[in-house]
Amino acid sequence: MGNRVPITVPGIEEYAQAHTTADPDHLLGLAAETRESCDRPVMMVGPVEARFLQFFLYAQQPRRVLEIGTFTGYSALSMAEALPDGGHIDTCELSEKHAEIARRHIAASKYAYSVTVHVGPALETIRRLPGPYDFILLDADQAHFPDYLDPLLDRLSDGGFLAVDNVLWDGAVLDEADQQDSTRGVRLLNDTVASRPDLTCVMLTIRDGIMLIRRNRGGV
Numbered sequence: 001m002g003n004r005v006p007i008t009v010p011g012i013e014e015y016a017q018a019h020t021t022a023d024p025d026h027l028l029g030l031a032a033e034t035r036e037s038c039d040r041p042v043m044m045v046g047p048v049e050a051r052f053l054q055f056f057l058y059a060q061q062p063r064r065v066l067e068i069g070t071f072t073g074y075s076a077l078s079m080a081e082a083l084p085d086g087g088h089i090d091t092c093e094l095s096e097k098h099a100e101i102a103r104r105h106i107a108a109s110k111y112a113y114s115v116t117v118h119v120g121p122a123l124e125t126i127r128r129l130p131g132p133y134d135f136i137l138l139d140a141d142q143a144h145f146p147d148y149l150d151p152l153l154d155r156l157s158d159g160g161f162l163a164v165d166n167v168l169w170d171g172a173v174l175d176e177a178d179q180q181d182s183t184r185g186v187r188l189l190n191d192t193v194a195s196r197p198d199l200t201c202v203m204l205t206i207r208d209g210i211m212l213i214r215r216n217r218g219g220v
Contacts, residue, residue: 008205013048020048027077030105034072038098043071045139045165049207050078053137053163056212057082062134066155067091068122068148069140069165073102073115079137080111089115090129092122094140123147131155139165143181145189153199153215161214164189168209 023031027050035041045053053075057065061084067076070093080089093099099119106115118125122141134157138148145164152162169186172178193201193213201213 013207016048017046020051023047023050026105026109027074030072030074030077030101033101033105034074037101038072043069044074045078046207049165049210050075052206052210053079054082056161056163057135060135060161061087062160063087064131064133064135064157065089066126066129066133066136066152068126068136068138068152069093070099070102070117071140072098073105073117075137075139076102076115076117077106077109077111080109080114083111083114087114090118090133091115092118092120092125092140094119094121123151126151126155129155132157132160134160136160136162137165138162142166142169142183143185145185146192149189149192153213156215159214161212164193164211164213166208167203167211168205170208 031044034044057079063084063086065079065083065087067089070076070091076089076091083089093102096119099117103117106112106117131154133155136152136156138145138152156162167186167190169183172183173187173190190203190211193199193211198216199213200216201211203209203211
């Protein structure tokens, strides 16, 4: 994802953030370091989506969470706050630089024993991680989004949820002239999920779009 462009009425995203509970100090520090040291700090989910994920996890109370795309750990630390006692997050990151930042901030937080960062290609990592997971967040490798769908669904617990971030891709999903691999990957994932009778989904226009997916009971 390149420079973000507004996908709602100008000013609405800022208004929503101004009326959302602000980040605690440990996330403010992590966000500041990310903006200073990383080329694409926009990859952080931001406060509005972070609070949304927290609300969802507070309601679901998942024991095991899997995240694809740690980046610098902002979303993992946000979700860790909402875990029940004994809950745990496995988060996958390709970049060793980003993983180092995430590990350092996780280790300095009170959630140090609740989050494990795995470095390497995520599709390889998840094959080694035993399921099931109650909540999975896919937030990386958009060009290959469709390749993740069935492997992640296979690792969902009964009643579990898969969330996919960036499903609006800065509005590029509406631009048929945009045939970049990442845009095509997002479009194909969106179309595939919406067409499958064994899945129920809802696409939300929070920030860059987030889709919530669950398997239907009985597979239909």
